[in-house]
Amino acid sequence: MAQAIEEWYKQMPVITRSYLTAAVAITIGCSLEIISPYHLYLNPKLVVKHYQFWRLITNFLYFRKMDLDFMFHMFFLARYCKLLEENTFRGRTADFFYMLLFGASVLTGIVLIGGMIPYLSASFARIIFLSNSLTFMMVYVWSKQNPFIHMSFLGLFTFTAAYLPWGMIAGHAYYFLEDVYPQMTGRRPLKTPSLIKALFADEDVVVARPENVRFAPPPAEELHRD
Template sequence: MAYQLIYHEFMQIPPVTRAYVTSCVLTTLAVQLDIVTPYQLYFNPELIFKNFQLWRLITNFCYFGPIGFNFLFNMLFTYRYCRFLEEGSFRGKTADFFFMFIFGGLLLTIIGFFVSTIFLGNALTIMFVYVWGRRNPLIRMNFFGLMNFQAPYLPWVLCGFSLLLGGSTTVDLMGIAVGHIYYYLEDVFPKQPGGFRTLKTPKFIEWLFETRETNEFENIVHEERPGGWQWDGQN
C-alpha cells in the first residue's frame, strides 16, 4: 500500500521534472556507492571532443555534489522551480519545456568553454528560477525569514547569498544570463514592434511528446473504463 502511494505521488510529478530530478538523484547515489566518480562526470571540453566522452555533456548537469545539506538544498530548488514552470506557464506544453531544457543546456555548455566551471546543474537551476520569477512578478517571497522581496529578485538574492558564504557567483551569473536570454527571446522580443518568436520547438520534439502523452492518456482511459460497458455505444 505504501509502495502504491509513493508510486502514485511520484507519477504525479510532471514528466520532464520527474526525469531530470530522478537522473540527478540516481547520479548522486551512483557516486555515493562508488559506482562512478565525479571525475567521470564533470565538464571537460578536451575529454569530450578529443576522447569522445560525450556523456559528460549530460552528466555534468546531473551531479550536485555529495549527499548533504547543499545537495538537499539544491535538489529542493531544482524540483520546486522546475515543477512550478512545467505545471504553470508550460502546462500542456511539455515539448516546449523540454526544448527550454535543451536551449538552456546548450547555451550553458557554450559558456562553459570560456569559464572554468566543471558542473553546470546549479546554473540550470538558476535559469529555472529566473524564468519563473520573471513570469510571476507579483509573487512575494521570503528568504529564510530574513527579507521579503518580489519573485524576479530571487536569483539575485541567491547570488548574494552565495557571495556571503564565500562561494563563487560565476555559476549563478551564468544561470541568470541564460535565463534572461531565454526570457527575452520568448516573452519580450515577440511582443515588440516587428518582433517574432525565434525559439520554435522542433517538430520532432513536438511529435515525440505528443505521441507519449497520447499513449499515456489512452492507458488511463483503458484502466478507468467501467467493467461490462462497451465504449462503442453498445451495452
C-alpha cells in the same frame, strides 16, 4: 508516509520527474562510489578528442555532495521546475524540454568560450558541473513569469521572486527571446523544432484566464507605494 511520497512522485510531470530521478540517482551513486564523478564532469578536450559526448549531459545531473546544498537544489528542482512545467508550459512539454536544452546549450557555450579567453581560461576551467546553474536558470525563468509571487525555502525563508536569483544569463536570454522579443517584433526565434515536438504527445489544454495576462497582479501595497 511512504504512500504519500509515492503519490507525490507519480503526480510530477514527466520532465520534472525524469530530471529529479536522474539527479538523485547519480548523486547517490557518486556518494556510494558506484559512479565516479571523473566520468561525469564537463571536459571539452575529452568531448572533442575522445568523443565522450555524454559529458555534455551528465555534468547537469551531478549535484556534488549530499548535504544542505544538495537539499537546497533538489527543493528548487522539485518545486519550481514542476511549477514551470505544470503552469507556464502546461500542455507544452516539448517547449519545456526545448527551454532546458536552450539553457544547457547557453551555459555550456559560456564555459567553452570562456575557456578560450586569455587570463580567464583558468577560472572557467574550474567550472566542471553546471547542474546548479541550470537549476537556477529554471528558477529565474519562473521568477520572471511570476514576479509578484513570494517564494520560500522549506518554509524557513520567504522572498520575492523577482529578486532571485540575480544575473542568470541563460535564464534571462531565454526569457528575452521567448517573451520580450516576440512582443517587440512579432517573431519567435525560439520556436520549438518539429523534431522535438514529435517526441512529446501533449494534449490540448484550455486555460481559463484573460488574454495577455502572464502573471499575478502586484499586491495592493506595490500599487500604492510612492
